Amino acid sequence: MLKVENVTKYYGDFKAVDKLSFTVNKGEIFGLLGVNGAGKTTTFRMIMGLLDKTEGNITLDGKEINYSVTDDIGFLTEERSLLTKLTVKEQAIYFGALKGMSDDLIIERLDKLLKKFGIEEYKNKKIKELSKGNQQKIQFITAILNEPKLLILDEPFAGLDPFNIELFKEEILNLSKKGSIIIFSSHRMDHVELFCKKLVVLVNGKSVLSGNIKEIKESYMKKNIIIKGNIDIEKLKKISGVEEVIENSLQYEVKISNKDVVDSVFKYISKCENITKFVVEEPSLNEIFISKVGESYEK
């Protein structure tokens, strides 16, 4: 279990992370979200031991994270962190050896992963000769070569097409099934919703939203109703609890203040003609984020 307790980090007088706490259990995928400068990378660096904490504790299975446990951790940085003059094989051996792996084991796992990602022909090619997407795959492969207990992924899907995102997702879920603790950050809320059971949203280093996604959504009072048919928008807006009606080309999205309003809307809709769709939806994470922070996460 990864436990982050009341972690604070100051850069001079600037508070980059403010009393951040969360726990991630074995096999869980955890989302660390925040706009640029929110404190995500600082948090990752503190977990990895690259930065000293000003206050608080970070432990993995009850032990403080130091160089005695880093062999069991995988780390994928937001920016490319590959030695581009090396070949894929040389790079894998370099990073794998730093994880205490033998050359034979590195090559065995590298071959397997290159095949899985469909890039086995690049094994002896220099990294600088690869496309950005393929470089990202190599970076991901070197991060998971050691089958880590804790995997930290900073923007893992950056620069990837939907097909490759699927490949990454599959491998991440695979690792999760094997019991790896996975934390990742993303600018895309939909990715977080797809993967994570739990999350923390950081704003200026402070947690503004945290916990189980399902519970967060359930506890969030506001809902959305999607309606397709002939309705009078003005009458709908007059119903108490209806906050906004957005007209799309084919349907209407009605934002309500709480789930009790659903009955009133349904009563009105039942009087209307040609109603082909009436769906009550949970709000998206982005909507929850906007309501908490006052601005959109996905700018």
Add this chain to the structure above:
Amino acid sequence: MRSKLNFLINISLKKKIKSKWFLIANIVIGLLIIGLINLDSIITSFGGDFDTNTKIYITDETRVIAPSFEEALNIYVTNLYGTEESNYEIEITDKSSDEIIETIKNEENNSILIEIFYDENNEINAKLISLSTLDTYDYQIISGALNTTTSMYTLSSIGLTEEQYNKILHGVEIDRVILDESVKTEDENMEMIVTTVFPVIILPFFMLTIFLIQFIGTEVNDEKSTKSMEIIISNVSPKTHFASKIIANNLFIFMQVVLMVTYAMIGLGVRKLIGGDNIINGIGTEVSNILSTLANGVLGDKLVPLLIFTIILMILTFVAYSLIAGILASMTTNAEDYQQVQGPIVIILLVGYYLSMIAGMFEGSIFIKVLSFFPLISAILSPSLLVMGQIGVVEVIISTIIMIITNYLLIKYGIRIYKVGILNYSSTGMWKKMFKSLRNK
């Protein structure tokens, strides 16, 4: 499980050795060293006979000067070159001047015609005829020998006894006696530095230190600019990473020194094979002269520890330069920034380089002596002062101790800067961050 430090050292060394740069640089360095050792043979092989004798034709109206001229000429050659072997071939002839001039014009070598004759005042004079201009030394020797021969003839013709004649001609022999064995003349010092210390110690030391500074900077910046440093430092401590860079690059430099010595050996072997002058004996004599001067002078039986300490001092200085280079490289974010910050250390090295070159001109200078204790300069300046007998074993030991303290401080505080700098990607406020990190523990 393999040691991560050993792995990093190996990978750093392999990267350099496998590079094309290493191969090309060593081909160039090897050829240069072998070429320099065999420079005379190379120049000769491209044409020109530099040992050809200069032919001197003499027509002598007086019939008395020419026979003694050759003897006088040989005395001048011995005095000027320190050898009894003369490159002049003399032919006294009765042929006409025009006939000889024709011969000179047809000869490949620069032959000379000396016409000795009586002028209108019945005094002996001479005319020097050659196809092109004469070498200054040739002119000095010939004119000197002619003057001597003429004087001898004139003196003998006025009826002096042989004893009187020898007394007049006897020159004053100046025997130089220097009481202080360690003191030599400025020219001798300069010559010794330029011919022995400079090519064997100062120049290779300077060149290798520059290489060392460049290697460390490039390597650290390469890892920083590609951001792979984040992954590396998340697996090994900055201390281990720093140590790996210092050890790997110093080992590489040591390897380069061994290679350079090997090239020199090959050069000497080639020289022996192609039958060049025996430079080995020449070098041997030169070195043994210096060593015997040092041994017989102020150093006595301390020569061996002195040499050991000098080598230790040089190794410590290599380590110090690599520590500084590593620290500075950690604070910069790209190669351009590093080129700027390494400027001051290269200047310090240059100061040491020039001071060691000119040390012989300022013999006994307290300023230079004090600077020889200055860390980073001591190793490059000490060999010159040592050869001149300006410093001894005590001074070298003091410099070594100062260097050990310097390296200790560089390691102690350098690690703190390195730890902060290695993951810093901002170039603003670099020096502020550097000094601030000194307070960290």
